Amino acid sequence: MQAVIIAGGEGTRLRPLTSTTPKPMLPIANKPMIGHVVELLAAHGVTDIIVTVAYLGNAIRNYLGDGAEFGVSVRYLQEETPLGTAGAVAHARHLVRGTFLVLSGDVLTDINLGEAIQFHQYHNAKATMVLTAVDAPTEFGIVATDETGRVEQLIEKPTWGEVFTDTVNTGIYVLEPEVLDTIPTDRPVDFSSEVFPRLLADGEELFGFISEGYWADVGTFGGFFQTGRDILDGRTHTQLEGFSFQGGVMIGKDCDVDPTAKIEGPALIGNYVYLGPGTEIRPYTVLGDNARIETGSVLSGAIVFDHVFVGESCRIRGAILGRGAEIRSRSVVNDGVIIADGVYVGREAVLAPDIKIYPAKKIEPLSTVTNSIVWEAGSPRTVFGPIGISGLANIDITPELACRIAMAYGSMLPLHSVVMAARDTSRSARAIKRAMMVGFNSVGMDVEDLEVSTLPVMRHLVARSDSRAGVRVALDPQDPQGLLIHLIDETGCDLSPGDRRKVERALEREDFRRVSGSEVGDLRAYPRSFESWKAELNDRLPMRRIRRLGAKIVIDFSYGSGNLSLPQVLASLGMDILAVNSYPSTIRSITHDPHNQLQALARLVVASSAQLGLLVDPGAERITVVDDEGIAFNDAELAALLTKLVIQSDGIQEVIAPVNMPNTLENLANEAEIRFTWAGLDLNDISTRVRTSEVPAIGVGGRGLFLFSNLTSVPDAAVSLGYLLSGLEHVRQPLSRLRRAIKVPKVHVDEIPVSYAQMGYTMRELRAQAEAESHEHLIAIDGIRLSDHDRFWLVAPDQQEPLLKVWVSDEDESAATATIAKLHQQVRSIRDAAPHLG
Numbered sequence: 001m002q003a004v005i006i007a008g009g010e011g012t013r014l015r016p017l018t019s020t021t022p023k024p025m026l027p028i029a030n031k032p033m034i035g036h037v038v039e040l041l042a043a044h045g046v047t048d049i050i051v052t053v054a055y056l057g058n059a060i061r062n063y064l065g066d067g068a069e070f071g072v073s074v075r076y077l078q079e080e081t082p083l084g085t086a087g088a089v090a091h092a093r094h095l096v097r098g099t100f101l102v103l104s105g106d107v108l109t110d111i112n113l114g115e116a117i118q119f120h121q122y123h124n125a126k127a128t129m130v131l132t133a134v135d136a137p138t139e140f141g142i143v144a145t146d147e148t149g150r151v152e153q154l155i156e157k158p159t160w161g162e163v164f165t166d167t168v169n170t171g172i173y174v175l176e177p178e179v180l181d182t183i184p185t186d187r188p189v190d191f192s193s194e195v196f197p198r199l200l201a202d203g204e205e206l207f208g209f210i211s212e213g214y215w216a217d218v219g220t221f222g223g224f225f226q227t228g229r230d231i232l233d234g235r236t237h238t239q240l241e242g243f244s245f246q247g248g249v250m251i252g253k254d255c256d257v258d259p260t261a262k263i264e265g266p267a268l269i270g271n272y273v274y275l276g277p278g279t280e281i282r283p284y285t286v287l288g289d290n291a292r293i294e295t296g297s298v299l300s301g302a303i304v305f306d307h308v309f310v311g312e313s314c315r316i317r318g319a320i321l322g323r324g325a326e327i328r329s330r331s332v333v334n335d336g337v338i339i340a341d342g343v344y345v346g347r348e349a350v351l352a353p354d355i356k357i358y359p360a361k362k363i364e365p366l367s368t369v370t371n372s373i374v375w376e377a378g379s380p381r382t383v384f385g386p387i388g389i390s391g392l393a394n395i396d397i398t399p400e401l402a403c404r405i406a407m408a409y410g411s412m413l414p415l416h417s418v419v420m421a422a423r424d425t426s427r428s429a430r431a432i433k434r435a436m437m438v439g440f441n442s443v444g445m446d447v448e449d450l451e452v453s454t455l456p457v458m459r460h461l462v463a464r465s466d467s468r469a470g471v472r473v474a475l476d477p478q479d480p481q482g483l484l485i486h487l488i489d490e491t492g493c494d495l496s497p498g499d500r501r502k503v504e505r506a507l508e509r510e511d512f513r514r515v516s517g518s519e520v521g522d523l524r525a526y527p528r529s530f531e532s533w534k535a536e537l538n539d540r541l542p543m544r545r546i547r548r549l550g551a552k553i554v555i556d557f558s559y560g561s562g563n564l565s566l567p568q569v570l571a572s573l574g575m576d577i578l579a580v581n582s583y584p585s586t587i588r589s590i591t592h593d594p595h596n597q598l599q600a601l602a603r604l605v606v607a608s609s610a611q612l613g614l615l616v617d618p619g620a621e622r623i624t625v626v627d628d629e630g631i632a633f634n635d636a637e638l639a640a641l642l643t644k645l646v647i648q649s650d651g652i653q654e655v656i657a658p659v660n661m662p663n664t665l666e667n668l669a670n671e672a673e674i675r676f677t678w679a680g681l682d683l684n685d686i687s688t689r690v691r692t693s694e695v696p697a698i699g700v701g702g703r704g705l706f707l708f709s710n711l712t713s714v715p716d717a718a719v720s721l722g723y724l725l726s727g728l729e730h731v732r733q734p735l736s737r738l739r740r741a742i743k744v745p746k747v748h749v750d751e752i753p754v755s756y757a758q759m760g761y762t763m764r765e766l767r768a769q770a771e772a773e774s775h776e777h778l779i780a781i782d783g784i785r786l787s788d789h790d791r792f793w794l795v796a797p798d799q800q801e802p803l804l805k806v807w808v809s810d811e812d813e814s815a816a817t818a819t820i821a822k823l824h825q826q827v828r829s830i831r832d833a834a835p836h837l838g
Contacts, residue, residue: 001044001045001046001048001098001099001100001101001117002046002048002049002050002095002096002097002098002100002101003041003046003048003049003050003100003101003102003103004049004050004051004052004088004089004092004096004100004101004102004103005034005037005038005049005050005051005052005103005104005105006052006085006088006089006102006103006104006105006171007022007024007034007051007052007053007057007060007104007105007106008052008053008054008055008057008079008082008083008088009022009023009024009054009055009104009106010022010023010055011023011026011055011106012505012509012511013219013220013505013508013509014026014218014219014220014221014224014509015356015358015509015510015511016322016338016340016356016357016358016359017320017322017338017340017341019340019341019358019359020056020340020341020342020359021056021059021323021341022053022055022056022057022059022060023105023106023218024037024060024105024106025056025059025060025063026106026218026224027288027305027306028108028218028224028227028228028231029228029231029232029238029240029268029286030241030252030268030270030286030288030289031241032063033105033106033107033108033218034051034060034063034064034105034106035063035064035070036108036238037103037104037105037107037109038064038067038070038072038074039070039239040109040110040111040113041072041101041103041113042070042071042072044112044113044114045114046072046101046113047067047071047072047073048072048073049067049072049073049074049075050074050075050076050077050092050095050096051064051074051075051076051077051105052076052077052078052079052088052089052091052092053076053077053078053079054078054079054080054082057076057078060076060105061076075095077091077092077095079091082188083185083187083188083189084188084189084190085102085104085171085189085190085191085192086180086183086189086190086191086194086195087183087184087185087187087188087189087190089102089175089180089183089191090180090183090184090185090189091185093177093180093181093185096177096180097177098177099117099120099121099174099175099176099177100174100175100177101113101117101172101173101174101175102171102172102173102174102175102191103171103172104171104172104217106217106218106219107170107171107172107215107216107217107218108214108215108216108218108227108231108236108238109170109172109213109214109215109216109236110213110214110236110237110238111130111132111170111172111211111213111214111215112211112213113172115209115211116128116130116172116174116209116211117174119149119174119207119209120174120207120209123148123149123150123205123207124205125174125176125205125206125207126175126176126178126179126199126204126205126206127173127174127175127176127179127195127196127199127204127205127206127207128173128174128175128206128207128208128209129143129151129169129170129172129173129196129206129207129208129209130169130170130172130173130174130208130209130211131143131145131167131168131169131170131208131209131210131211132167132168132170132210132211132212132213132215133166133167133168133210133760133761134166134168134760135166135756135757135758135759135760136756136757136759136760137158137165137166137167137168137759137760138157138158138159138160139157139217139219140157140168140169140217141154141155141156141157141168141169141192141193142154142155142158142164142165142166142167142168142169142760143165143167143168143169143208144164144165144167144767145167145207145208145210148207149207149208149209149210150205150206150207150208151196151200151206151207151208153780154169154192154196154197154200156192156193157498157501159497159682159782159799160759160796160797160798160799164763164764164767164780164783164784165760165763165764165767166759166760166761166763166764167208167210167760167764169192170211170215170217171192171217173191174209179195179199183195214230214235214236214237216230220508221320221336221338224303224320225301225303225318228284228286228303229284232248232265232266232267232268232284232286233266234248240268242268242269242270242271245263245265246265247264247265247266248265248266248267249263249264249265249266249267249269250267250268250269251263251269251273252269252270252271252272252273252289253271253272254271254272255269255271255272255273255274255275256273256274256275257269257273257274257275258275258276258277258278258279260277260278261275261276261277261278261279261280261281262279262280262281263275263281264280264281264282264283265283266283266284267281267282267283267284267285267286267287268285268286268287269281269287270286270287270288270289270290270291270306271289271290272289272290273287273289273290273291273292273293274291274292274293275293276293276294276295276296276297276312277295277296278295278296279293279294279295279296279297279298279299280297280298280299280300281293281299282298282299282300282301283300283301284300284301285299285300285301285302285303285304286302286303286304287299287304287308288304288305288306288307288308288323289306289307290306290307291304291306291307291308291309291310292308292309292310293310294309294310294311294312294314294329295312295313296312296313297310297311297312297313297314297315297316298314298315298316299316299317300316300317300318301317301318301335302316302317302318302319302320302321302333303319303320303321304320304321305320305321305322305323305324305325305341306323306324307323307324308321308322308323308324308325308326308327309325309326309327310327311326311327311328311329311330311331311347312329312330313329313330314327314328314329314330314331314332314333315331315332315333316332316333317333317334317335318334318335318336318337319333319334319335319336319337319338319339319351320337320338320339321333321339322338322339322340322341322342322343322359323341323342324341324342325339325340325341325342325343325344325345326343326344326345327339327345328344328345328346328347328348328349328365329347329348330347330348331345331346331347331348331349331350331351332349332350332351333345333351334350334351334352334353334354335353335354336353336354336355337351337352337353337354337355337356337357338355338356338357339351339357340356340357340358340359340360340361341359341360342359342360343357343358343359343360343361343362343363344361344362344363345357345363346362346363346364346365346366346367347365347366348365348366349363349364349365349366349367349368349369350367350368350369351363351369352368352369352370355369355370355371355372355373356372356373356510357369357372357373358372358373361373372510383405383503383504383507384495384500384503384504384799385799385800387484387486387494387683388484388485388486388487388494389405389484389485389487390476390478390482390483390484390485391482391483392481392482392483393428393432393481393482393483394428396482397432397482397483397485399431399432399434399435400435402432402433402435402436402439402473402485403435403436403438403439403442404439404507404512405436405439405485405487405503405507406435406436406437406438406439406440406443406445406471407439407440407442407443407506407512407513408503408504408506408507408511408512409440409469409471409487409503409506410439410440410442410443410444410445410469410513411443411506411511411512411513412499412502412503412506413445413468413469414468415444415513415515415519416444416445416446416519416521417445417446417467417468417469418445418446418447418448418465418466418467418468419440419445419446419447419448419467419468419469419470419471420447420448420450420458420461420462420465420467420469420470420471420488420526421433421436421437421440421447421448421449421450421470421471421472422450422451422452422453422454422455422457422458422470422471422472422473423451423452423453423472423473423474424452424472424473424474424475424560424561424584424586424618424619425452425561425584425585425586426474426475426586426589427586428475428483429473429474429475429483430473432473432483432485433471433472433473436471436473436485437449437523440471440521441520441521441522441523442515442520442521443512443513443514443515443521444513444515444519444520444521445469445521446521446522446523446524447521447522447523447524448467448524448525448526449523449524449525449526450526450529451525452561452564452584453472453529453530453561453564453565454560454561454562454564454565454619454620454621455472455474455486455619455620455621456533456565456620456621456714456715456716456717456718456719457529457530457533457565457620458470458472458488458529459488459492459493459712459714459716460492460532460533460536460711460712460714460716461526461529461532461533462488462489462490462491462492463490463491463492463712463714464532464536464712467490468489468490469487469488469489469490470486470487470488470492471485471486471487471488472485472486472488473485473486474486474561474618474619475586475589475618477617477618477619487500487503491687491691491712491713492712492713492714493683493684493687493688493691493713493714494682494683494684494687495684496684496688497682497684530564530565530568533565534565534568534569536711536712537569537711537718537719537722538569538572540710540711541719541722541723541726542650542722542726543572543573543722545649545726545729545730546573546722546725546726546729547573547574548729549575549725549726549728549729550574550575550576551575551576551611551612551725551728552575552576552577552578552608552609552610552611553575553576553577553578553610553611553612553613553614554577554578554579554580554601554604554605554608554610554612554613554614554626555570555577555578555579555580555582555613555614555616556580556581556597556600556601556613556614556615556616557579557580557581557582557583557616558581558589558592558597558615558616558617558618559581559583559584559585559586559588559589559592559618560584560589560616560617560618560619560620561584561618561619561620562616562617562618562619562620562717563579563582563583563584564584565620565718566616566620566717566718566721567579567582569718569722573725578604578608578610580600580601580604581597589618597615598615598624598626598632601613601615601626602626602630602631602632603630605626605627605628605630606628606629606630609628610628611628611728611734611735612625612626612627612628612724612728612735613625613626613627613630614626614717614721616717617704617717620716620717620718621705621715621716621717622703622704622705622715622717623638623704623706623717623720623721623724624638624704625638625641625724625735627734627735627736627738627739628734628735628736629736631736631739633739634744634746635702635703635704635747636661636662636664636744636745636746636747636809637739637742637744638704639657639661639665639700639702639706640662640664640665640668640742640744641724641738641739641742642698642700642706642720642723642724642727643655643665643668643669643698643700644668644727644742645723645724645726645727645728645730645731645738646698646708646723646726646727647668647669647672647674648727648730648731649726649727649729649730649731650696650723650726650727651696652674652696652697652698653674653675653695653696653697654669654674654675654676654677654693654695654696654697654698655668655669655674655675655676655677655697655698655700656676656677656679656686656689656690656693656697656698656699656700656707657676657677657678657679657686657699657700658678658679658680658681658685658686658700658701658702658782659678659679659680659681659779659781659782659783659785659794659796660681660702660747660794660796660807661700661702661747662744662745662747662790662792662809663787663789663790663791663792663809664742664743664744664745664790665700666678667790675695677689678779678781678785679699679781680781680782681782681783681796682782683701683705683715685782686699686700686701686707687699687707687713687714690707690708690709690713691709691713693709695709696708696709696710697709699713701715704720706719706720706723708723743811745790745791745809745810745811745816746809746813746816747807747808747809748807748808748809748816748817748820749805749806749807750805750806750808750820750823750824751798751803751804751805751806752795752803752804752806752823752824752827753802753803753804754797754802754803754804754827754831755802756802758830758831759797759802759804761830762804762827762830762831763783763784763795763797765830765833766784766795766826766827766830767780767784769826770784770786773786774786774788782796783795783796783797783804783805784796790809790810790811791809791810791811791815791819792807792808792809793806793807793808793809793819793823794806794807794808795823804827806820806823808820808823
């Protein structure tokens with residue numbers, strides 16, 4: 001049996017350690033990760049090994065040599081350019097004969113490879129993916145199999161809303177050689193995102209072998225620490241080198257340990273280590289070969305690479321010290337500090353938690369370091385929420401964070417791309433927007449400043465210009481003390497989940513483009529920003545029909561910046577308009593009560609005998625509608641009303657709705673014999689489907705958001721109002737009569753707390769139970785949706801918090817309540833059945 005080890009990755013998430021060392025060569029329990037992989041292969045009788053190398057490949061060649069030291073034969077293939085996982089293996093096609101294994105060189109596992117091979121041969125598979133269950137599946141590719149092991153569905157690096165199982169792809173495969181024949185070697189190709197989906201689509205024999213063994217993808221520093229702890233705790237079958245002592249202490253050969261030194265296990269001490277008088281090695285500490293710890297120093301939970309020097313009376317807690325680092329006397333290195341190879345830390349220095357020191361840097365004596373050297377400190381675990389980046393102004397969202405977010409996003413774009421920047425009227429948004437413009441400029445982006453502008457106008461300008469991105473900062477409508485940052489791509493839409501992850505990872509690894517002084521971006525004003533937007537609305541909306549309606553309406557602008565744009569369109573409609581709260585005011589928008597605001601709007605509609613009332617959110621994207629009797633439409637009712645009107649009056653041929661909307665929308669499309677498509681909960685998914693639809697389409701975003709394919713496929717209150725008025729002119733019926741004619745079951749929303757450790761397992765079990773109940777009516781786009789006639793329930797993981805969001809719709813209110821109670825009980829039962837998941 002042969003094996004191909006993929007070892008060409010750069011390991012950017014583990015910088016600065018990988019700045020000078022390839023990721024497979026980083027030591028876990030004092031042995032490079034690729035060493036553990038080769039030993040696993042040798043233990044299963046796999047002795048013919050091919051290693052693909054690229055980044056710093058000589059380090060791997062020097063370590064493995066010809067493989068004789070490991071009892072195997074090793075050959076190497078150099079990737080001149082990155083080829084992806086599949087491309088790298090296909091590059092070795094001429095060396096492969098018969099069934100073979102594929103493994104990554106940067107994982108730690110004790111999976112039984114022999115069982116995986118037997119499974120592959122028993123099923124006569126063309127490709128077998130080795131799978132395992134993990135606590136946090138969003139960082140991996142999730143895979144669903146049937147009872148025989150045949151792969152049914154796979155999603156690469158899903159959002160929490162897409163998680164339907166906790167079973168993930170380990171990157172270990174058993175393959176037949178013909179799989180490689182169709183893989184091009186002149187461009188990057190990945191198994192998980194291209195090869196396996198194609199095999200699945202072609203109906204090939206693609207299987208998944210679920211292993212019970214230990215597996216860890218050491219892709220983050222958290223994973224690096226945890227994997228080392230797992231080894232010391234004996235959770236793997238990894239063999240440790242050294243002499244075993246009581247309490248889980250392992251000590252290598254030729255160590256010089258002073259009689260007064262204390263070692264508290266579990267701990268691992270490498271070869272030729274010196275521990276001076278009074279030193280203390282506390283649990284979960286790993287010392288590499290030739291480490292020297294001087295008198296009185298205390299190390300707790302630290303990982304120390306080879307040839308590290310620690311002076312007298314130092315305190316090092318939960319840190320990583322790279323190869324050859326020097327920590328001089330009485331220095332303090334706190335939790336989460338990452339010190340790269342060759343760093344010098346002078347005496348009595350203090351390194352604050354969670355900072356990173358890049359290779360060969362020098363920390364002056366007596367200094368206190370609170371920021372990373374070269375790059376600043378890391379980002380939060382998750383910065384994006386359901387509708388952007390939100391948090392308390394100047395507490396969660398600071399100018400420093402805003403600048404770094406802009407640097408992270410800007411570094412993903414070509415040099416001197418144009419970014420548009422806008423804000424609302426608040427001073428806090430102005431300060432944060434300025435910080436972001438500085439960040440974009442610093443990585444070589446040119447910024448066009450729209451100053452105060454609405455989100456729809458900015459989306460339109462980005463989509464209709466040569467801009468590559470946009471950013472808007474505004475008060476958070478859900479929290480008057482908070483801010484909301486929208487990052488926009490070149491189509492005018494919010495960033496896709498994949499691009500959000502790229503921004504977050506750039507923040508985590510602090511990987512920002514550095515440009516010379518002459519390449520710093522330009523900053524310029526963008527005059528007459530509303531004119532292009534207004535011209536397109538006048539051109540695309542059925543303005544003549546709207547004018548014929550001659551409506552009388554009341555509009556509440558919510559003290560937002562929508563009053564700067566909407567009146568320019570409304571002025572040409574010839575309608576009788578009563579505008580309230582029609583001036584921008586930060587104080588008013590922070591202190592007003594939305595419930596009282598809607599009640600006041602309803603009273604004005606009735607008192608003025610208006611045909612309708614419209615509440616526009618401060619960002620001018622969402623609308624709430626009040627009928628002529630002063631009764632407000634709820635979200636589902638408004639979605640059904642507008643969908644029905646545009647089908648009748650504007651020739652819409654496709655309806656696209658998120659999976660948390662009631663079946664009424666699908667029924668309306670079916671009655672009109674037009675296409676209906678369920679979409680995910682993310683607005684970007686709906687927007688993409690609307691934009692790429694081959695026929696005129698409406699997208700329903702929920703909460704008063706609507707998108708139309710003949711415009712920029714992004715939500716805009718002015719566009720939604722235009723189509724609503726056009727539809728009312730077509731049917732010529734009072735809005736109150738239309739409301740009574742629409743029968744939309746109420747959608748109940750609830751939450752079920754579930755830990756991240758249990759999230760994937762819970763979703764997998766819920767899906768299995770739902771499939772057993774009614775496989776035919778199950779949808780697994782974002783979460784799990786089960787429907788039956790006019791009833792449905794949806795369970796989906798929340799994007800930011802450890803909980804499941806639940807939506808239930810039923811004409812029978814008591815039945816809806818019972819369904820929610822049933823789902824709570826199901827989740828509790830799943831948790832009780834799997835206490836080992838935490």
